[in-house]
């Protein structure tokens with residue numbers, strides 16, 4: 119049986135754009151940058167009826183805040199009308215909003231929160 123030397127794959131010749139003999143492959147190197155994914159902040163809104171304690175518990179449960187941080191955020195919302203609970207990817211932020219609205223509805227509180235792109 120005759121042995122064959124394995125043939126090497128053809129190596130494309132690199133030619134300057136616009137140049138070459140018509141048969142060659144032109145390869146251009148281009149820096150590729152991938153933009154970071156957009157981030158979303160979950161913002162909780164103040165109202166006159168939701169108990170402060172409920173908001174503190176929600177912040178602890180869904181936004182992993184300790185009691186001290188949760189109390190500070192709740193007071194900021196109470197005083198300023200709104201406050202950021204956390205910053206997440208689009209899907210995680212919208213899940214957090216759903217969880218908060220669901221917990222508030224079940225408890226009969228009008229607590230509102232929204233997700234918005236971070237500037």
Ligand code: TYC
Nearest residue numbers: 163164165168169170195196
């Ligand atoms: N303002 C409410 C009260 O005085 C407390 C509250 C805080 C409600 C934050 C909503 O997102 C909120 N009971």
